[in-house]
Amino acid sequence: MGRERGRGVSGVGGFVEALAAGPLVLDGGLSNQLADAGHDLSDELWSARLLADEPEAIVRAHAGYFAAGAEVAITSSYQASFEGFARRGVGRAEAERLIGLSVELAREAARRAPGGGARFVAASVGPYGAVLADGSEYRGRYGLSVDELERFHRPRLEVLAAAGPDVLALETVPDADEARALLRAVRGLGVPAWLSYSVAGGLTRAGQPLAEAFALAAEAEEVVAVGVNCCTPEDADHAVRVAAEVTGKPVVVYPNSGERWDAEARAWAGGWSFRPEAVAGWVEDGARLVGGCCRVGQEQIAGLARLVG
Numbered sequence: 001m002g003r004e005r006g007r008g009v010s011g012v013g014g015f016v017e018a019l020a021a022g023p024l025v026l027d028g029g030l031s032n033q034l035a036d037a038g039h040d041l042s043d044e045l046w047s048a049r050l051l052a053d054e055p056e057a058i059v060r061a062h063a064g065y066f067a068a069g070a071e072v073a074i075t076s077s078y079q080a081s082f083e084g085f086a087r088r089g090v091g092r093a094e095a096e097r098l099i100g101l102s103v104e105l106a107r108e109a110a111r112r113a114p115g116g117g118a119r120f121v122a123a124s125v126g127p128y129g130a131v132l133a134d135g136s137e138y139r140g141r142y143g144l145s146v147d148e149l150e151r152f153h154r155p156r157l158e159v160l161a162a163a164g165p166d167v168l169a170l171e172t173v174p175d176a177d178e179a180r181a182l183l184r185a186v187r188g189l190g191v192p193a194w195l196s197y198s199v200a201g202g203l204t205r206a207g208q209p210l211a212e213a214f215a216l217a218a219e220a221e222e223v224v225a226v227g228v229n230c231c232t233p234e235d236a237d238h239a240v241r242v243a244a245e246v247t248g249k250p251v252v253v254y255p256n257s258g259e260r261w262d263a264e265a266r267a268w269a270g271g272w273s274f275r276p277e278a279v280a281g282w283v284e285d286g287a288r289l290v291g292g293c294c295r296v297g298q299e300q301i302a303g304l305a306r307l308v309g
Contacts, residue, residue: 015120015166016192016224018071019250023283024120025305026072026254026291027065033297034061044133045088048080051098052090055105062109068298069305070291071119073109074169077102078126079133081156096159103163122194123165125182127173128152138198140175140206149181161189168193172230172293174205176213186222194225194252194289199235210239214246227252230293233273234258237281244286251287257295268295276303283308 018024031047039057043049050057062073077099085095103123110119128149129137136142142149160168168191170182179195186193195217198205204213217223226247228239236255243251258273272295279290290308292300 014118018118018120019224019288023279023288023290023308024071025069025301025308026122026252026289027062027070027074028254028292028296028298028301029256029294030058030061030074030076030078032295033064034058036297037061045079045084047076047078048084048098048102051076051080051101051105055101058102058105059109059112062106063112064298065301066109066113066119068302069309070301071117072122072166072289072291073106073119074122074171075102075106075124075160075165077156077160078124078171079130081131081152084131084133099156099159100163103160103165107164120166122167122169123160123163123191124169124171125153125157125160126171127175127178129174130172137172137174138205140178140204142175142178146177146181146184149178150184153182154185157185157189161191165191167191167224170195172196172198174198176204176206176208176216179213179216183216183220183223186220189222191222192224193222194227195220195223196227196229196252196254197239198230199228199239200231201235202238210242211246214243217249218247223249225250225252225289227287227289229254231255232258233275233278237278240282240285240287250289251282251285252289253282253287254289254291254293254296256293257300259295274300276300276307279304279307 058076080099082095106121127137173179217226226243233255236253240251259268259270
């Protein structure tokens, strides 16, 4: 799986070229990186709270993953929204600044990272359910129309695109209807995007067949990769194959550790099943963006990077 690493500078064109050249290593879970450093993320804004309160902590978290071998940092904007900031008394202009700052902080971490090679920034766009902060991002079916979801997503996508990321990460999408809205919302922004669903048991979290969900992105010019994140490694194995077969596009895959979140106990439970070695099978099946999501840390990303490099 080795490839030439001297791939020029980051930027939209550079990212697409690098993706065509071979697999790129994504980072791991930003929240666990921050929590391990002692930060309280119990706020409804989750990691996005630190955009206002301690931005340097976010830079350090990104830098840790770059040091481990990641080539792409996913920003802290997953749960950042105008509505969420408004509940904290943050006005629209300041919310725009903070959302855009998430891209700048990841870019700063890339500048500080030692070693050669390009490093890229993916601007995280979480689902509508993430803003509700009630776990509905793992269910979908919010009771909103596709038009309403598009109107929610478009303004923050515009802010993130203006901040200059290499790619937009439309991630942890539980529902094909929301994917439709996001695919509409990215049109004309001038930034490529990847679309990744959260899945379980061969279906989206909202219960739709994966083949139907992935097919929505097959003809979307803005979408340069399709796949899954925030799922078990076992569910990722099947989803990678389906995404590649249905869309013919590069696949993005970054599952969780394999543990599950117990909402009542507010703790992680179950066994760990994330294995860096699984990347060989993912790449063979069409994956070109590989990394980890919740509870996957620097050690696992370092192991994955050694296998990809």
